[in-house]
Amino acid sequence: MADESGHRITDTPETADVIVVNTCGFIGAAKEESVDTILEMAAFKKSGRCQRLVVTGCLSQRYPEELHREIPEIDHLLGSGEVAKVAAAIRGSDQVVDVAAIPAYLYDHTTPRPASQASYFRYVKIAEGCDRPCGFCIIPKLRGPQRSRRIDSIATEVEALSRQGVVEINLVAQDLTTYGTDLPFDVDRPQDRPSLANLLRRIGSPPKGQADFLRWIRLHYTYPTATTDELLAVMADSPRVVRYIDCPLQHIDDKLLKLMRRGYVGKSVYAMVERARKYLPGVFLRTAFIVGHPGETESAFQKLCDFVTEVELDHVGVFTYSQEEGTPSAELADLVPPNEAEQRRRELLRLQRKVAKKKRKELLGKSIEVLVEGQSEESEYLLKGRHSGQAPEIDGHVFLTLGESNPDVQLRPGDLIWAKVTRGADYDLVAEVESVIQPAMRTQQSRRLPVIG
Numbered sequence: 001m002a003d004e005s006g007h008r009i010t011d012t013p014e015t016a017d018v019i020v021v022n023t024c025g026f027i028g029a030a031k032e033e034s035v036d037t038i039l040e041m042a043a044f045k046k047s048g049r050c051q052r053l054v055v056t057g058c059l060s061q062r063y064p065e066e067l068h069r070e071i072p073e074i075d076h077l078l079g080s081g082e083v084a085k086v087a088a089a090i091r092g093s094d095q096v097v098d099v100a101a102i103p104a105y106l107y108d109h110t111t112p113r114p115a116s117q118a119s120y121f122r123y124v125k126i127a128e129g130c131d132r133p134c135g136f137c138i139i140p141k142l143r144g145p146q147r148s149r150r151i152d153s154i155a156t157e158v159e160a161l162s163r164q165g166v167v168e169i170n171l172v173a174q175d176l177t178t179y180g181t182d183l184p185f186d187v188d189r190p191q192d193r194p195s196l197a198n199l200l201r202r203i204g205s206p207p208k209g210q211a212d213f214l215r216w217i218r219l220h221y222t223y224p225t226a227t228t229d230e231l232l233a234v235m236a237d238s239p240r241v242v243r244y245i246d247c248p249l250q251h252i253d254d255k256l257l258k259l260m261r262r263g264y265v266g267k268s269v270y271a272m273v274e275r276a277r278k279y280l281p282g283v284f285l286r287t288a289f290i291v292g293h294p295g296e297t298e299s300a301f302q303k304l305c306d307f308v309t310e311v312e313l314d315h316v317g318v319f320t321y322s323q324e325e326g327t328p329s330a331e332l333a334d335l336v337p338p339n340e341a342e343q344r345r346r347e348l349l350r351l352q353r354k355v356a357k358k359k360r361k362e363l364l365g366k367s368i369e370v371l372v373e374g375q376s377e378e379s380e381y382l383l384k385g386r387h388s389g390q391a392p393e394i395d396g397h398v399f400l401t402l403g404e405s406n407p408d409v410q411l412r413p414g415d416l417i418w419a420k421v422t423r424g425a426d427y428d429l430v431a432e433v434e435s436v437i438q439p440a441m442r443t444q445q446s447r448r449l450p451v452i453g
């Protein structure tokens with residue numbers, strides 16, 4: 001498939017004339033991975049047919065001069081806001097380093113987007129950048145101030161994807177809950193104010209009289225104190241919006257939250273979880289914590305452990321603190337030794353594993369909606385999918401078997417089905433196929449998948 005500039009995309013770097021590496025510069029581990037990938041791709045200039053190496057994204061936004069100096073194989077360096085210049089760089093522009101001090105790019109529904117995911121799910125970015133002051137975070141410097149897309153643009157993209165057979169849309173932004181605060185609106189028409197709640201009012205129900213496939217809209221990420229009653233009530237009233245909230249909490253200890261400049265205290269986090277469960281019974285909650293931030297004492301960490309055990313969230317990611325130059329947290333004293341931070345990360349994950357096991361058990365015997373994804377890597381005879389409480393790429397899978405009552409069912413990626421949970425592991429489930437709720441859109445590529453009992 002050729003794109004608008006006449007280039008064809010290949011998945012194999014050894015056959016590419018030009019390689020574009022999109023980098024991340026968020027934390028230490030991501031920076032290392034990005035540099036390793038650049039070096040790996042640079043080798044294809046010798047061993048493959050690659051003639052030009054283009055590096056884009058947050059790492060080149062953050063360290064353009066250093067990368068230019070240290071890795072001479074790089075032909076062009078573009079910042080995180082120079083997306084529109086990638087085609088020129090592929091052709092070979094004169095400008096080697098092109099990085100704006102403040103990134104301003106924002107795509108809309110007219111921007112051509114070749115799909116890099118399976119045909120039944122998409123990420124839709126509704127805003128770029130962030131205005132929050134979190135002390136540990138370099139993202140506002142890398143991505144610039146928040147720029148929100150218009151509700152009309154997002155709705156047009158979402159409905160077009162739905163007509164094309166997309167069943168699941170993951171709305172993404174650095175902080176979904178501040179969506180729209182940078183856009184103008186008519187003060188006499190507060191009902192039209194661009195906000196996440198109003199966006200969900202617009203796209204959260206299927207349009208009448210139109211063929212549509214979209215069944216799951218998922219939110220990544222909300223801010224604890226901005227996950228308001230209004231938002232939760234709209235989620236509850238929107239049939240397409242899944243009962244799933246991805247809300248990074250970062251910590252629970254008041255002193256740590258203050259050092260992190262998060263603008264809330266532990267009590268508000270407990271209250272948010274309670275409110276979410278009141279408005280959305282059965283809601284799946286995902287969060288992320290940072291351990292080892294400067295000033296995290298043993299007793300502060302213990303509070304985090306107590307929270308995880310007590311509140312029983314569904315999915316928890318734990319990161320060790322990464323000191324990022326240019327952030328307020330990097331100036332703080334009372335550093336936690338890296339090995340201590342790593343031990344805390346493991347301990348928190350150990351506690352969460354117990355919670356996760358208990359939660360999986362609660363699903364045993366229940367019928368759940370599953371989006372079929374394809375063959376499992378575990379076995380060519382097993383299919384895998386996800387239920388609505390499992391986000392793509394991060395939350396585990398449901399492995400599917402056929403029951404005696406249902407031996408002939410044929411499934412395709414993108415089918416939405418009912419399945420009964422028969423077994424649960426730490427993060428995955430096994431379920432028996434019951435019936436098809438909505439078949440996937442038939443395309444020339446769609447094919448039946450074998451399932452065994």
Ligand code: SF4
Nearest residue numbers: 130132134137139174
């Ligand atoms: S809200 Fe998220 S992206 Fe924004 S500064 Fe805080 S941690 Fe960074």
